[in-house]
Amino acid sequence: TLLGLIATDAAVSPAALQAALTYAVDRSFNSISVDGDMSTNDTILAFANGASGMERELSLAPEDREVYIQFRDELTAFATEMAKLVVRDGEGATKFVTVSVEGAGTFQDAHIIASAISTSSLVKTALYGEDANWGRILAAVGAAPVSTPPDPQKVSVSFIPADGSEELRLLVAGEPEKVDEVRAKEILKAVDLEIRVVLGQGEESAKYYTCDLSHDYVTINGDYRS
């Protein structure tokens, strides 16, 4: 189960707080996956109590628009930081993986594809085994239930190392690259990794945060009730 609480001493009206939280959650906690299962109890709460001394409550009125956007974006960045912590501590996780899907026609399609990659058991076990198995990534992309299916001739896949060094291209516009397996292994050995998928369809993008699937996940969940 995911539980979370965010509390601020800013003064924010209930309606503005709810709108900002819904926006933030869609881009943070609703964009993580450890094991693909949805709990009966998942909840993120937000409180604002005005103790900072702000003269009046921030509202959704047009005159507050600029300050509201600032608050919403602050909340979204903070929620993203909190959401990433959950993924880093996923049961049995040894890797933290950012899945970036770019060049989609809509945000929803990008989000669905990122989710499909992030929940694929085979992608996640390959990440645990430090195997640059981009075929599994493509299979997940192709099976995602999107409104506009990707064109296989336009899709590119790369690994982005966390240390800022050059990305490793695995597939470019549907054509496989000659992959340097030693370099791939090097990148996959790190705790942090980014998988970048470019669809070549449009301008929209989405990020998802996931982890690998290890033996420990099975050990932890094999006898959870006892």
Next chain:
Amino acid sequence: RTPPSKSHLAYEIPDSSFPRGFLASGVHCGIKKLPTLHDLGLIVSTTERNSAAACFTRNVFKAAPVLVSQEVLRDTGGRAAAVVVNSGCANAVTGKKGMEDALDMARTVDALRDVRTGASDSQEAASTPASQTLVLSTGVIGQPLPMTNVLNGIALAHANLGSTFLSWQGAARAFMTTDTFYKLRARTFVLAGRKCRIVGIDKGAGMIHPSMGPPAQPHA
């Protein structure tokens, strides 16, 4: 392969970073077996200008604390001021008894807060106003909460409320199930010319693929 150590992700935060007007605590009340593990937490606002919001699971089998919290938000118009959390038992798929237990948790916190503020003498208290407390539970599904322990734990947590790092850390520990470290962060930002503070607590670590949305609007 042994998972890498994650202990560096939990660290001390200066007291001054936490938002003003909130108190927090965490205690062990006997839901978890090990007495060293916190399993009940409380966070309350001490001001009168409270706003609350939430995003809840879209799972059809919503647990009792989810349903009760949705009700509290609706009944208060988003003016809830406290949250009680327990770990070790999710109070999910527990039927009517589970709903009664979740509501009991909320009402117990309300009563303790009323004693603190003197609101129990007011006319509003006499007419049983809407609860101002949200409820969170996490842990095993399908088992009832040990309510005697929980209610004693709420009283203990209330007596231990504080605003220091240790208070917030205690609350964060009370969220944990299979988490290997408590998750607590705080930061400051400027809004409308005022320095504001924000604190966050969360927990995983399994059954994690959330799809959460705002509470449904009440029927007209």
